[in-house]
Amino acid sequence: MPVQRYDAIIIGAGMSGMYQLHRLREFGMSVRVFEAGGDVGGTWYWNRYPGARFDSESWSYGYSFSPEVLKEWEWSENFAAQPETLGYLNYIADKFALRRDIQFDTRVLRASYDEAAAEWEVELSDGGRARARFLITALGPLSVPTMPSIDGVDSFRGESFHTGTWPHHPVSFEGKRVAVIGTGATGVQTIQEVAKTAAHLTVFQRRPNWCAPLLNSPIDAEGQRQIKARYPEIFAACRDSHGSFIHKADPRKALDLSPAEREAFWEKLYGEPGFGIWMGNFRDVLSNQEANDLLTDFIAKKIRARVKDPALAEKLIPKDHGFGTRRVPLETKYYEVYNQPNVTLVDLGETPIERITPTGIKTAAAELPFDMIIYATGFDAVIGGFNKLDIRGAGGRSLEEKWAEGPRTYLGLQVAGFPNMLTLVGPHNAATFCNIPRCIEQNVDWVTGLIGYMRQHNYTTVVPSSAAEDAWTAHVMETGERMLFTKVDSWFMGINSNIPGRQKRTFLLYAGGAPAYRERCDEVAAKGYEGFVFTEGTRAAA
Numbered sequence: 001m002p003v004q005r006y007d008a009i010i011i012g013a014g015m016s017g018m019y020q021l022h023r024l025r026e027f028g029m030s031v032r033v034f035e036a037g038g039d040v041g042g043t044w045y046w047n048r049y050p051g052a053r054f055d056s057e058s059w060s061y062g063y064s065f066s067p068e069v070l071k072e073w074e075w076s077e078n079f080a081a082q083p084e085t086l087g088y089l090n091y092i093a094d095k096f097a098l099r100r101d102i103q104f105d106t107r108v109l110r111a112s113y114d115e116a117a118a119e120w121e122v123e124l125s126d127g128g129r130a131r132a133r134f135l136i137t138a139l140g141p142l143s144v145p146t147m148p149s150i151d152g153v154d155s156f157r158g159e160s161f162h163t164g165t166w167p168h169h170p171v172s173f174e175g176k177r178v179a180v181i182g183t184g185a186t187g188v189q190t191i192q193e194v195a196k197t198a199a200h201l202t203v204f205q206r207r208p209n210w211c212a213p214l215l216n217s218p219i220d221a222e223g224q225r226q227i228k229a230r231y232p233e234i235f236a237a238c239r240d241s242h243g244s245f246i247h248k249a250d251p252r253k254a255l256d257l258s259p260a261e262r263e264a265f266w267e268k269l270y271g272e273p274g275f276g277i278w279m280g281n282f283r284d285v286l287s288n289q290e291a292n293d294l295l296t297d298f299i300a301k302k303i304r305a306r307v308k309d310p311a312l313a314e315k316l317i318p319k320d321h322g323f324g325t326r327r328v329p330l331e332t333k334y335y336e337v338y339n340q341p342n343v344t345l346v347d348l349g350e351t352p353i354e355r356i357t358p359t360g361i362k363t364a365a366a367e368l369p370f371d372m373i374i375y376a377t378g379f380d381a382v383i384g385g386f387n388k389l390d391i392r393g394a395g396g397r398s399l400e401e402k403w404a405e406g407p408r409t410y411l412g413l414q415v416a417g418f419p420n421m422l423t424l425v426g427p428h429n430a431a432t433f434c435n436i437p438r439c440i441e442q443n444v445d446w447v448t449g450l451i452g453y454m455r456q457h458n459y460t461t462v463v464p465s466s467a468a469e470d471a472w473t474a475h476v477m478e479t480g481e482r483m484l485f486t487k488v489d490s491w492f493m494g495i496n497s498n499i500p501g502r503q504k505r506t507f508l509l510y511a512g513g514a515p516a517y518r519e520r521c522d523e524v525a526a527k528g529y530e531g532f533v534f535t536e537g538t539r540a541a542a
């Protein structure tokens with residue numbers, strides 16, 4: 001097969017890859033997107049599990065770049081379900097005729113930098129190869145599902161699915177004995193849905209998470225009108241908030257208030273939709289242990305009030321971390337599910353799983369028969385997609401080896417030694433801890449600006465200096481240190497019990513907040529891309 005040649009290769013046709021393709025077309029560049037899935041959508045293409053939906057307000061989640069899209073598209077609910085989001089991304093792909101530049105069902109297996117030609121070459125799962133000056137990774141931070149490292153997983157003879165690779169055909173739970181392993185944000189959404197129809201649902205919980213009410217609702221015609229009128233205000237509010245959600249931290253400190261004042265505020269937040277209780281709380285609750293303990297006690301009381309069996313309630317209350325220090329799953333009657341006669345909780349702390357058998361799951365206490373096992377066991381987060389790719393930079397250096405002790409980047413967008421590779425939503429980038437499309441737009445607009453600048457100046461390559469990379473990495477660690485979530489095991493910290501070597505904490509996100517991150521990116525650009533090194537001239541690039 002002849003080598004295909006482009007100006008830029010984008011890996012992934014999810015929200016970031018789609019928008020990057022759209023923006024690079026402005027330069028008249030030839031761009032090719034390679035996508036492992038059969039269509040656009042990324043996360044929303046793969047995660048079709050029952051109950052999958054936004055925890056972001058729908059109208060704060062969509063792209064903001066097109067006034068026409070904002071006028072045309074209407075979300076049916078304040079927190080839309082996965083089929084609607086996938087429908088939205090299909091509508092975007094149609095509207096901007098994106099598919100003609102996307103090659104589906106094609107996984108990039110390897111990417112290597114050819115220094116002499118100043119080009120990237122990728123090897124594709126269809127046996128083809130492609131070359132381009134720019135390599136833009138749009139891999140998604142949660143795109144490599146991980147199965148549990150439990151003996152016998154392959155031996156089960158019933159139906160079994162990982163939530164992140166859910167089948168396209170309808171799956172019925174009716175009359176079935178279903179097991180769900182995992183109680184993260186995904187497990188919680190799945191459990192609520194499966195409990196409605198399964199003959200019996202058994203939840204295998206290793207560690208509970210702190211969940212809070214989603215309080216979803218439909219959007220009526222008047223609501224649609226108001227949302228459309230308020231879009232500029234909505235996006236301005238997101239721009240201004242730490243995580244780009246419409247929920248902005250309250251400037252007061254919990255510890256400065258009386259218990260009655262605190263409780264009243266928390267009651268209000270607990271009764272409101274979305275992430276307000278996490279992102280819109282007092283400004284010290286995620287950084288000060290004493291403040292966090294008070295909030296944690298408040299949420300524990302709520303759980304005790306909602307679960308009828310007190311012993312069961314205690315099992316559902318996390319004891320190893322405070323509220324908000326891991327990803328908060330938003331729920332719709334999740335705790336009430338455990339009051340149903342067809343639902344059982346197995347606490348793996350008391351009775352660990354010994355193995356999966358051909359007919360079910362054997363714990364330390366019993367052998368339980370199942371018709372279906374659902375693995376909601378999470379992802380090789382943030383760096384998993386990069387490691388899977390086998391990326392080789394200048395001098396053949398492996399990115400996985402470079403990141404063996406944790407990621408090192410400049411602005412979470414580029415890596416020293418990997419010229420012209422740009423990492424959308426990469427590690428140490430604010431987009432990883434964000435109402436993600438808001439930060440995706442910032443990332444893509446910034447990368448587009450950089451490429452435009454290079455074209456203007458006839459620059460062939462861009463790469464960060466080691467000093468810039470060192471300084472950014474130190475800054476990421478320093479901002480992380482202030483937050484309680486860096487003291488707790490979670491995927492934020494690169495912990496994955498199912499992957500050898502991933503038991504040591506290394507901070508994968510950026511905790512300085514989206515506004516500060518955007519300011520820093522803008523400042524770097526305004527100073528002629530300070531910290532980046534360019535080479536001039538036209539080499540044999542596409």
Ligand code: NA7
Binds near residue numbers: 147183184187497
């Ligand atoms: P998470 O948040 O990583 O949750 C995975 C869950 O699976 C969690 O409860 C784990 O328990 C559990 N798990 C993982 N491996 C095992 C084994 N071997 N045995 C038992 N239980 C296990 O992934 P999600 O998909 O829920 O959410 C990922 C993100 O997607 C989420 O934050 C949203 O932003 C969207 P643990 O807590 O590690 O003890």
